[in-house]
Amino acid sequence: MASVDRHRTTQNELLLAQRGLGPIFERKVLRNRVIIVSGARLAAECCDETSWARCLAGPVKMLRDIVPEGLFTARTSNPLWGQAHRILTPGFSQTAMRIYHEAMTSVADDLVAQWSGAAGGRVEVHEAMTAATLEVIGRAGFSRRLGLLGAGDVDGGDSRRFAEAFAEILSWFSGQANDLPVIGTVRTLARARRIRAQIGAIRGYVDTVVSDRKQQDTGGEMICSA
Numbered sequence: 001m002a003s004v005d006r007h008r009t010t011q012n013e014l015l016l017a018q019r020g021l022g023p024i025f026e027r028k029v030l031r032n033r034v035i036i037v038s039g040a041r042l043a044a045e046c047c048d049e050t051s052w053a054r055c056l057a058g059p060v061k062m063l064r065d066i067v068p069e070g071l072f073t074a075r076t077s078n079p080l081w082g083q084a085h086r087i088l089t090p091g092f093s094q095t096a097m098r099i100y101h102e103a104m105t106s107v108a109d110d111l112v113a114q115w116s117g118a119a120g121g122r123v124e125v126h127e128a129m130t131a132a133t134l135e136v137i138g139r140a141g142f143s144r145r146l147g148l149l150g151a152g153d154v155d156g157g158d159s160r161r162f163a164e165a166f167a168e169i170l171s172w173f174s175g176q177a178n179d180l181p182v183i184g185t186v187r188t189l190a191r192a193r194r195i196r197a198q199i200g201a202i203r204g205y206v207d208t209v210v211s212d213r214k215q216q217d218t219g220g221e222m223i224c225s226a
Helices: 009-021 040-046 058-065 079-092 094-116 125-142 157-176 183-215
Strands: 024-029 032-037
Touching (some): 009 024, 009 032, 032 040, 094 125, 125 157, 125 183, 157 183
Antiparallel strands (some): 024 032
């Protein structure tokens, strides 16, 4: 139990690997078991789909509370996973990526500008990268500037509310996956109402984006993997 760190999960497991447990080890907390691998070689081996299938566990499994059967939350055996994969594959072709290039570079420019003007030269990297990721999705997938990096704020408070709810949910799920038994259950019950509200905010905002996009006559295609 002393090896659990719900706030710095990945960094803690990296330290465990470096301090003697090696590149592959198992952690057991009561009945919970998880195998950790570190290093590019073992990670690449685990990503080999000819030998391994996707496992819905930890934070990824918890994301099913938001999207029960999406690309990242459906089981490999579920036909919906294959359907979502086939729908999205053309959107990541070389031709499609060229179309997204301008949107991505505009996000990078805004990120550099935001960091250059950061007070005291300090940057919250996790928060900034989450905002940048959502901006790329908004601009490349929906031709919509979310305004999360300052300039060109289109959606005002709604987009920022969405980003804050999304970041909180990801942080909560990540920490919950490393909670101690009993303590984690109590913590989950205490936060249940707040988490439901945040999930509702995420779904409501995405529904609005999809609805607005359907009403626009842009001549383009919408990419959505809900």
